[in-house]
Structure formats: structure tokens, C-alpha cells
Amino acid sequence: METFSFSIPQNVIFGKGSLGKLPEAAKALGKNKALIISGPHLNRIGMVDKCRAALSAAGIGSGAFTETEGNPSTETVEKAVEAYKSSGADFIVAFGGGSPLDVAKAAGILATYGGKITEYEGGGKVPGPVVPMIAIPTTAGTGSEVTSFSVITDHSRNYKLSVSSNYLLPVYAILDPELIASVPAGTAAACGVDAMVHALEAYLSLAASPFSDMFALKALHLIGKNLRAYAANRGNEAAAEAMMMGSLFAGIAFSHARLGDVHAMSHPVSAYFNVAHGVANAILLPVIVEYNELADQGKYYDIYRCVAKAPLPEAMFSSHMLTEELRALNMELGIPSCLKEAGVKAEYFDAMAENAMKSGNISVNPRSTTKADVLELYKKAF
Ligand SMILES: [Fe+2]
Known part of the structure; x- marks a missing residue:
């Protein structure tokens, strides 16, 4: 048999109602303020506010960036980085389908090391730890909450670039089946x-x-x-x-x-x-x-x-x-x-x-x- 290696370094919290564990996970990170990265639909239906209220009740502040689109672009990543910097946040909550998670991972790199996401394309280019992230998927799904990949669309060359690094693994993945009950x-x-x-x-x-x-x-x-x-x-x-x-x-x-x-x-x-x-x-x-x-x-x-x-x-x-x-x-x-x-x-x-x-x-x-x-x-x- 071939040799193989494996590691699942995330803390995974699974089960109905587990969104309620968000403040606990945030506290375990030892951070003070979150930027929630999400999409316009989840914002419209009040889900982003629900996350913010849960954090607030636990004494953790938050800002929100809710402009991620399907097949998210390099431009969206840059906007998310700006939102992170101006919010004064010290960790990210990625909340949504694959797109917010991809954007959050990419934004976490640029907020830490600067530059453009294209500079990190491929494997092993991220120099070290990035902004810590809690991933909360609302579709089933991309599995992005447990992967080291971020996939971003570069419209200048009609190309979906992939950045891969174990530093992109979210610290916590919260999987609450109630969140996928209202998906179209x-x-x-x-x-x-x-x-x-x-x-x-x-x-x-x-x-x-x-x-x-x-x-x-x-x-x-x-x-x-x-x-x-x-x-x-x-x-x-x-x-x-x-x-x-x-x-x-x-x-x-x-x-x-x-x-x-x-x-x-x-x-x-x-x-x-x-x-x-x-x-x-x-x-x-x-x-x-x-x-x-x-x-x-x-x-x-x-x-x-x-x-x-x-x-x-x-x-x-x-x-x-x-x-x-x-x-x-x-x-x-x-x-x-x-x-x-x-x-x-x-x-x-x-x-x-x-x-x-x-x-x-x-x-x-x-x-x-x-x-x-x-x-x-x-x-x-x-
Ligand atoms: Fe896929």
C-alpha cells in the first residue's frame, strides 16, 4: 500500500441549533471584533443580523460585508479586505455558501500580508497564519469549511484561480442543518x-x-x-x-x-x-x-x-x-x-x-x- 498522511485540524461543531455556539467559538479565539463576510440574500432575510446579535450578546462586536456574489471576483476580495481593515475587526466569520467562504479566506491573506490575490495563486504561497476564521456554511455544499482552498474568478483572463494553503483552514466550522432548511x-x-x-x-x-x-x-x-x-x-x-x-x-x-x-x-x-x-x-x-x-x-x-x-x-x-x-x-x-x-x-x-x-x-x-x-x-x- 502507498504511504499516506492526513490531518483534520479544525474544530467542527455539528448539529441542529449549533449556530448558537458561535459566541462560544468566538470567545475561544480570544478575539474582540468580527467581520461577518456573507452575501446579499442572507443579509436581506435577517440572518447576518442574527449572527451579529448572538455575538453582541456575548460582548463581541461585529461589522459586516455582504456583497459576495456567485463565482466571486478578485475585485470583491479587495472590497472585503477594505471592509475588514476599516471595521477594526480581528477575526472573520464566513457565513453563507461557497462564495463567502472563498472570499473570506482570500481576504484573510490580503489583510495579513497585503498585495493582490493573484500573487498567492497556486499551492504553498501563503507565508504564514492569516486572520482567524469561523466558517458557517448555509448550503450543502462546498465543503469549503474544511478545505485549504480558495477559488476566485479573475475576470481579466476569464480564469478561476485557486489558492491553496493549510493556513486557510478555518479554526472553527459550525454546521447547523437548520441553516439549509430554506435554500431554494x-x-x-x-x-x-x-x-x-x-x-x-x-x-x-x-x-x-x-x-x-x-x-x-x-x-x-x-x-x-x-x-x-x-x-x-x-x-x-x-x-x-x-x-x-x-x-x-x-x-x-x-x-x-x-x-x-x-x-x-x-x-x-x-x-x-x-x-x-x-x-x-x-x-x-x-x-x-x-x-x-x-x-x-x-x-x-x-x-x-x-x-x-x-x-x-x-x-x-x-x-x-x-x-x-x-x-x-x-x-x-x-x-x-x-x-x-x-x-x-x-x-x-x-x-x-x-x-x-x-x-x-x-x-x-x-x-x-x-x-x-x-x-x-x-x-x-x-
Ligand atoms: Fe465543487
């Missing part, structure tokens, strides 16, 4: 498929280990058995709790095993056409799972058993049945059936394939992938 159906479906893709790609990754497999398989089981019920009714408490736990476990899996062609190819789709990350992943998923069938050595059945509504016995299984199952799942969830339907234009495929090949996830995809393969896959998904 389409967002719940797309974010849920994203979480499933994290688990699936981590499980199939060439960098997978027994440790990441354990988390990936548990995540696939939790998500596969609950995604439909959660998308159908976000008020289904048991399904919401399972989805949130699945998203967390998938995040732990892929932060150790990385991902694959789906994420490598979906980032350019979002960078060029502002397609939501989960939707871009979901459209590409069946096409890439089909491409990877050739590399399957038995793991496809494990995944199929988790996601199929009525799985057949292993003796009757062929790898292509997983592809078909995932295609059917997309249809059930109302995901657009192709890139064209999501507003993608084929004339950008060459530049998109060029960008996809820059992703570190290509090298751990189970079937080796060239730029010509990526182009072919974009065409198939079109």
Missing part, C-alpha cells in the same frame, strides 16, 4: 450534486487513500440516499442533516485526495459564462464518468450502490450503469441537460480546454486526460 430548490439540487461530485471524484482520484476513501464513501452514502428527498423538501430535517454531514465528509475527502476532470473542466465553464459551480459540475458529471468507465476497477459499483434508487446486484452491474444513473438523477433534479442549455458557447472551447489543463485535478483523474480529450468532452457535454 434549484440551489439545493446544484449544491447537493457538487457535494456528491466532491465525494465521487475524491473516491476515484489517483491520490485517494484508505483515509480519504472512508470519508468519500460515507459521504456518497449520505448524499446518494438523501439528495432527492432534500431537493424535494428542504424542510425534511433528517435529509437536510444527512446532506450537511455528507458535504462535510466529502470536503474532508477531497481536501486529502483532490478531485478530477469534472472540477478541472467546470471552472472554465463558470469563469467564462458565470454558470453556477454546482450546475456546471452536474452537467459535466455523466460525460466524464462515462469517459472514466475504462479506468474502473470496481469502485463504480460502490458509487452506484450509494446513488441508485434500486441498485442491482454486483453480478448484474456494468460500469456504464453508473453513468446512466447519474444522467437520470440530473433529470430528476431539473439540472440543465447540456452546456448549451446553460448558456455556454462552443467558440470558447479551445481556450477553456487550455485553462482546464492548468488544474492540478487533471493529473489525479483516473483516466489520463489530454487537451484533445478535454475538447472532446466539452463537445460531448454541449
